[in-house]
Amino acid sequence: MTELRQRQVDNRLLRRFPEDAFELLAPLLEPVELPVNHSLVxxxxxxxxxCFIESGLASMIVESADGRSVEIRHIRREGIYNAIGDLRVEHEQYEEACTGGIHGLALSAGSGAGT
Structure with a gap:
């Protein structure tokens, strides 16, 4: 992959990272293309x-007590999906799905980020 530059990314969260933090993270990011209805979580x-979403749409979906699925959150290029730390819902209670084809930058849990 060619060197990723902060000014080239469309994800608003990545664009606002401090420059030195982005430079550490950029080599660990891999481009991904995910189709509609792909299960993310x-x-x-x-x-x-x-995944830092560059374009497309992800939805957080919970199942109600009567078994119906309800979308409770949409995630676009302003955010990141699978970021449990910023969510107020227990992971056991929700799933995330690609409701609009996603182009993004993925960071593997085993990438060494944060070490």
Whole structure:
């Protein structure tokens, strides 16, 4: 992959990272293309990566007490999916799905980021 430059990314969160932090993270990011209806997160499964969305739409979906699925959050290029730390819902209670084809930059849980 060619060197990723901060001014080239469309994800608003990545654009606002401090420059030195972005430079550390950029080599660990891999481009991904995900189709509509692709499951991003499933309840009670380990999270293997996070994705900074460049374009497209992800939805957080919970199941109601009567078994119906309800979208409670949309994530676009202003955010990141699989970022459990900023969510107020237990991972066992929700899933995330690609509701609009996604182009993004993925960071693997085993990438060494944060070490």
């Amino acid at each position: 499933r309840p009670r499964q380990a999270i293997e990566h996070v």
